[in-house]
Amino acid sequence: MQTSARNQEISNVEDTRKQMKPLEEKSEQDSELVASCDANISRWQQEIKELQSKIEAEEKKKAEIQDATLSSLQSQLEEKAKEAIQHLDNATILEADVEEIVATETLINTRMKDAKIVFD
Secondary structure, X not given: OHHHHHHHHHHHHHHHXXXXXXXXXXXXXXXXXXXXXXXXXXXXXXXXXXXXXXXXXXXXXXXXXXXXXXXXXXXXXXXXXXHHHHHHHHXXXXXXXXXXXXXXXXXXXXXXXXXXXXHO
């Protein structure tokens, strides 16, 4: 009986080993899939870091361009405003000069008419 029981236990061990083989294969496949996922995640995280670095560099470049453009435009606007004020001042002076010339011309025309009347 002992031999029969021993043989039965050996048979049970062999059956258990047969049942374990697909489980071990599945475990190995799953481990490979997990390792593949880990590799993908690691690669993508590195890509994200590189892209984040590029984004930060581009944002800095954009800010520098905007600052330079804003500063340049501000300077140009101030210069054009000064020119406009100078033109307005010149126009005001010229307007006063024109009014004086028109008044002088009117006076001269009046005197010429008077002189013409006297000498005719």
